[in-house]
Amino acid sequence: MEFQINYITPDIKLSTYDDRLFKTETVFEYHMLVWFISGETKIIQADQSYLFRAGDIFLIPRNHLATIINYPKDGLPHKAVVMHLTTERLKQFYASVECEYKPMGRESKIYSFQNHPLLKSCLASLIPYFEVEGPFPENIASLKITEAISILREIDKDIDGILTDFEEPGKIDLAGFMEKNYMFNMSLERFGYLTGRSLSTFNRDFRKIFQTTPQRWLTHKRLELAYYHLKEKHKKPSDIFMEVGFEDFSHFSYAFKKQYGLVPSALN
CATH class of the missing domain: 1.10.10.60 (Homeodomain-like)
Incomplete structure (x- = not known):
């Protein structure tokens, strides 16, 4: 096995990589919430770099350049649960939420939540669904993503400014x-x-x-x-x-x- 992705919905996946390393340079269309089960990842942005290990949970903002290098570690594959927080779903969520927030604009930093127990519980609860045959019920997927967004808002009071940035890149210098x-x-x-x-x-x-x-x-x-x-x-x-x-x-x-x-x- 080298690189394998198992989707339960288009927005929730389990990725497994069991080779020397896997590198990609990309701009994500949607915010990505990631929980590492095993392995190690180095993420390089223009201003700084990050190293994430097994157990870490982090959010990668949309529309920002990053070099991502994934490594197996300690004899275990690089394995992670990834949840896409799409613009459409975030708009639906915030349409029913009363809050005051200040858009953060083109903030590019990656938000680390370490091994936060609430996020870990939410994302770990998805693991059994990857082993079930047949389509994953959309209503359950929606509940899980809503749960993740709600937890993010609870543990980071500034996250609304990131999640409510629905603008596309404009002409810049x-x-x-x-x-x-x-x-x-x-x-x-x-x-x-x-x-x-x-x-x-x-x-x-x-x-x-x-x-x-x-x-x-x-x-x-x-x-x-x-x-x-x-x-x-x-x-x-x-x-x-x-x-x-x-x-x-x-x-x-x-x-x-x-x-x-x-x-x-x-x-x-």
Whole structure:
């Protein structure tokens, strides 16, 4: 077994991964509430990184870039229950709730709830349903998601400002966004979406600002970051090539030597 996902509804799943590691760079369309059963996950955002282990529970906000690296640990697979808090369901929930909240805008931090007993009880109660054949009753799924949202609101009084952010990304400062997020190996279409632009407008604005193509600029910036990690932080090439935006170590080594005239290991 390598990577397996078992859905009981489109919004509730159990993921299991039993290989060396699994890496993805993504922007989640919906908020994701995650409970780790086993394994370890490193999540890297532009401003900070997080390390989560078995038992941890956390919320990943929607529409923010992140590099996610999942590892098996201590002979156990990487295993997690994931609940999607969709915009439609959150709108339905808040339509019947009287509360005062202040939207948090584009807050990107990940919210950690450690091993909170109420959230753990809610998410652990889903485990038996993954073993039952046949469709999962939608009314039960709805109750479970409503329970999770209610618990989040109970243990974090500021969470309403995150969960009620229903806006799509608007047009923002392209230079500032790219300087902050170049290490994420995303498609140009996705970079365009997150900066409020079509692909053609993104490419046009990018060339106007940086006087080069997005791909050339991204490669150069990622290699600069790699050089810094190797030279100043004394990290190993194999430990950082994915974190700076490369998928393949051979390609990383080739591009690094082309830009700096030496292989990455020469800096260690």
